Amino acid sequence: MAKTLAEKVWDAHVVRKGDGEGANAQPDLLFIDLHLVHEVTSPQAFEGLRLPGRKLRRPDLTIATEDHNTPTLDIDKPIADLTSRTQIQTLRNNCQEFGVRLHSLGDAEQGIVHVVGPQLGLTQPGMTVVCGDSHTSTHGAFGALAMGIGTSEVEHVMATQTLSLKPFKTMAINVEGTLRPGVSAKDIILAVIAKIGTGGGQGYVLEYRGSAIRALSMEARMTICNMSIEAGARAGLVAPDQTTYDYMHGRPHAPEGADWDAAVEYWNTLHTDDDAAFDVEVDLDADTLEPFVTWGTNPGQGVSLSAKVPSPDDFGDENAKAAAERALQYMGLEAGTPMKDIRVDTVFLGSCTNSRMEDLRAAADIIRGRTKDPAVRMLVVPGSARVRLEAEAEGLDKVFKDFGAEWRFAGCSMCLGMNPDQLEVGERCASTSNRNFEGRQGKGGRTHLVSPVVAAATAVRGTLSSPSDLDPAPESAAVRVDAA
């Protein structure tokens, strides 16, 4: 029978079909190939194992790192915030007790859990990957079925290496055409979310397809899959291809020798069959796409950067109208204001959405030889300690520092402000992260979600800007606008 990619991965992991059929069907029990763990959603799960004396079933399919709470300055000193310090110490104790591999602050492999898995080669096509974090969808870029789960499910995976899952529906997101310079993966996914809404993907696994997706690098595909959750989807994925294999080859945990050949043979089967049907298909035109930016307080409230702040009257639905009114008030915006007239106080380049080498390179290419608006604070937070080291080897740290940006250590940082990196009340931020919720980056903070190159151009001009708004740099020959 013809199957979609997501169905193939699902079927390959069924430990036990659920009893019953139709509406009375019980969930299937699925095997989990990789469980990623961090300090925030795991302590209660470890405690849940400990109380009845249960074991961690597969320490060899589990890996932990510290990311949400970790400071991005003074990482050689004890963590100042006592509750953060306790939570991280609890992870360290639990990993030691249960035999889990842990990459702690200061380790070269420490970093945002969704950056660490792929960079170690642990994320591979056709796998099931879970983590107590909604942005686990990132790993779908490899053709893996990757899902965020809650703490009860974390405990369930620890005890059984499986999850009981109800079948999902499938949605194709077809992106055809060629992105224009200055338009990137982030703009694709922000446009998709604006189109289908924050609830549009509920109950679905999204498969990103089409010539524009095939042309993207692995890191750009990760940016897109990362924000599947912002469309409400259970997961998002891209079929593996030569781009995937080239990225994987030689990574520490990539298969080697005969295993590599066997793996590639299997991975080559991981695509949606030509005659398979999706439950829903959505089309997006890459040729006409412009840089995208959010104006409101949910990721679906986005427009082209060249547009104006919408009016609540633009929305027919009463709930959407009320949500727009509330969002404009929270964001301190007037309907009709050109987005490019909006001044920001802070630019944040980081998060599991956009903190990889390509993101840093793309932003560095924009700012190289230019001057930062002196009123703007810019924070650059690499996704992992390894990314930070690689960037420094390329001299990117110097580009950012010369520009006047702060070059920080790795972690989730200002994406959610669990560490000291937070916005002040009323402070406005152009952020490459994934959520513009009220108070997400700090109580009273105002977030505009943007791509790395828009973030960089905004830091130059002080107002929301695309790279094409910039005057030529003094050494413009050095400028390269990669789609990242």
Add this chain to the structure above:
Amino acid sequence: MEKFTTHTGIGVPLRQSNVDTDQIIPAVYLKRITRTGFEDALFAAWRKDPSFILNQAPFNAGSVLVAGPDFGTGSSREHAVWALKDFGFKTVLSSRFADIFRGNSGKQGLLAAEVAQDDIELIWKELENAPGTEVTVDLVSKTVQCGNIVAPFEIDDYTRWRLLEGLDDIGLTLKHEPDITAYEATRPSFKPKTLPARLS
């Protein structure tokens, strides 16, 4: 998990769509390592406003939250469910729930009942006209009653069964342990393991 059959309690109308889990419980409260004691964290930012509905009697004693569409979007934090339960909520009504929130609720015995938006609007009006009106949520008959309004709600059969029986998921799965062991024996050798660690 405690069994859930039916619950009657004061309804709280929360006229807002896209109530994300960062609003239900801000990230700063996620640093705790316990599974209880989150009542102070529920809607912490909104509760600083004295006019917020949960700061007003009789809604501060509510146990049935009636919310707009797309409730529980965003972060996977199960702390959102713990905070709702610790505050005293037994059930949340909405026309659409985010998938992860819905799953977390089912694991923790908080009933996420999917009610048509038209019915939600009627219940909102009833609760606003007569604050303190009780709402009955009956999981056996899958109906909600508020004043003269009786509306059906949706919940998947498996979650309903687990809630009605108060069943623990891990216990259920471990009954199939031999199936897990048999599956593990078939996994191909090229699939990665985290141990022993290989480094760059």
